Amino acid sequence: MRIIAGKNKGAIIAAPRGMRTRPTADRVREAVFSILGDVAGLRVLDLFAGSGALALEALSRGAAAATLVDSRAAAVRTIANNITKLKLDSAALSRRDWLVFLKDAAKKQQRFDLIFVDPPYKMHRVIAAELKTWLPAVLEPGGRVVVEFDWRGEVTLPLTLLTDKRYGDTRVRLYQAD
16 A cells, blocks of 8 residues: 555555455545545544554645554554654554544544544444444534445435445445534
């Protein structure tokens, strides 16, 4: 995988080994950022960060800060190595369960301008209710959420749907808070 644009354009980043991580393909990431447009100055949250590719791409493109959350040791090690390689001081890494992180962020009134949600595809049905409850609690007014899931699945959030696109087996929805 590589960083597509910005100050780290062309840099190669690693993904955790094995089948537990499904990194967002370069072409899907490129399409997502084309839809998002300018991300300069945004505070980003990357849940289920995996390799960190989405948040690292956002930072390369000028996001002010990014918090990357994953509960798996292999993913956290890989993300840490990618952050170090890219020399990104504005990246914060948290090895925590996604729901524990969201509840804690809501309690502390942490807010994000852009949130990436890309869990294992089969997990969406299990976490749907919690996402609906907790994502709006940590999203800035006017903030956006990008959800990546299997094209056969269905993910809805209590936010305004801006875009719904399919890229091969991947479906991407972009939501915005009112």
